[in-house]
Amino acid sequence: MTNLRRKLPPLTALTVFEAVARLGGFTRAAAELGVTQAAISRQIHLLEETFGFPLFRRLHRRVELTEKGKQLSSTATTAFNLIAETISEWSREEAExxxxxxxxxxxxxxxxxxxxxxxxxxxxxxxxxxxxxxxxxxxxxxxxxxxxxxxxxxxxxxxxxxxFHDEIFPICSADYAQEIGEIEHLAQLTRHPLITNDTADPTWTDWAEWFAAFSVPMPSKSSGMHCSFYTEAIYAALNGHGIALGWRRLVEDLLTQNRLVRLTRQAIVTQxxxxxxxxxxxxxxxxxxxxxxxxxxxxxxxxxx
The missing domain is CATH 3.40.190.10 (Periplasmic binding protein-like II)
Structure with a gap:
């Protein structure tokens, strides 16, 4: 590594050289690297002193690569591209x-x-x-x-x-289920607070659609709580505010834990x-x-x- 460093020119100066050669001028390189044009000139002068020959011909308002400058530009661009590709590959692996x-x-x-x-x-x-x-x-x-x-x-x-498909049936807390007793007929459900929630999804099943599947008239008004989200409706049911529609795939953990109970055998399977x-x-x-x-x-x- 020590021998390699001795063979290489100052890396900062080499970076500046690559930018000047690629962009075709000190001013553009200074803008890309965020330094002054004088700083660019100093680094190029340092590099030329290190090599002992000029890398650019200074012309009126522009610079032009010498033959050795062209060789170094090609080599430096290839080397920097290889480094950039390696780092980019690391970034892709990280993103994976x-x-x-x-x-x-x-x-x-x-x-x-x-x-x-x-x-x-x-x-x-x-x-x-x-x-x-x-x-x-x-x-x-x-x-x-x-x-x-x-x-x-x-x-x-x-x-x-x-x-997966899902199936939907009435649910409530265990305490609330004990309080209201056994549901023998689906029409009995309409006498209790029915918890509802807002949804912009036309495929979501609400109480009206659920009752319609069993030819049970939906009451025009319900005393149940109305929530903004289904999660809120479930928490309302957990806290004994009434009966909600349970989507089995969503509430099966709560059913297993007996925090919610299923009130009827009847259920509808989602289309x-x-x-x-x-x-x-x-x-x-x-x-x-x-x-x-x-x-x-x-x-x-x-x-x-």
Whole structure:
């Protein structure tokens, strides 16, 4: 290493030379490197003194490479490009370890986050970023590697693959269920507070659609709490404010823990389903394939109930 350093010119001066040669002038090189033109001149003069011959011909308002200057410029450009490519490759490898997943608030909160630690334990070098919002995050941008959505499976911004269907039934807290007693007829549900939530998703099933599936008239008014998000509706049910619609895939952990209970045997199976969507317009990271395999395994785990 010591012998190599003795053979090389000052690296700062060589960097300045490469910029001047590539840009064709001291002024442009000074602007690119963020120094004064005088500083550029000093570094070039130092380099020429080191070599003992000129690298540039000073012409009127411009400089021109000498023959030896041209040789050094070609070699320096090749060397700097090789260094830049190596660093760029490191950056790509580093980026391979970052994985951004988009999901709705409810799916992220109740299904993804309680399970994702098993993926992280199996792949500790992959840094996960969960993008949580109910408005669909487009996967054809640069920030999302995989999205999970509920719907038809047809979206213009990515390739969708089926994950699972869901089924929907009334749920409430264990204490509330004991308080109201057994539900023998579905019409009995309408006498109790029905918890609802806002949604901009036309594929989301609400109480009116659920009752209609069993030919039960929906009351014109309900005394139940109205929430902005499904997560809030579930927490309202957990705290005994009434009856909510439980999407089994989302609330199955709460059912297993007996924090929520299912009130009826009747349920409707969703026509739509959950899908994961990968971008079409960018190369898929290896980490995405690992996540997809993990999602498929988790989706295939049978209902504990």
């Amino acid at each position: 370890e970052d994985l951004a997943i988009a999901a709705t608030i409810a799916f992220s909160h109740f299904w993804l986050l309680p399970r994702i630690s098993s993926f992280s334990k199996a792949h500790p070098t992959i840094r996960l970023r969960i993008i949580t919002q109910d408005n669909a995050v487009k996967v054809d941008g640069e920030d999302v590697d995989l999205a999970i959505r509920f719907g038809t499976g047809i979206w213009p911004d990515g390739d969708a693959e089926f994950l 739509n389903a959950y899908f994961f969507i990968a971008p079409r317009r960018k190369a898929r990271k290896k980490a995405v394939d690992l996540l997809i395999d993990w999602l498929k395994r988790e989706a295939s785990i049978p209902d504990p109930s």
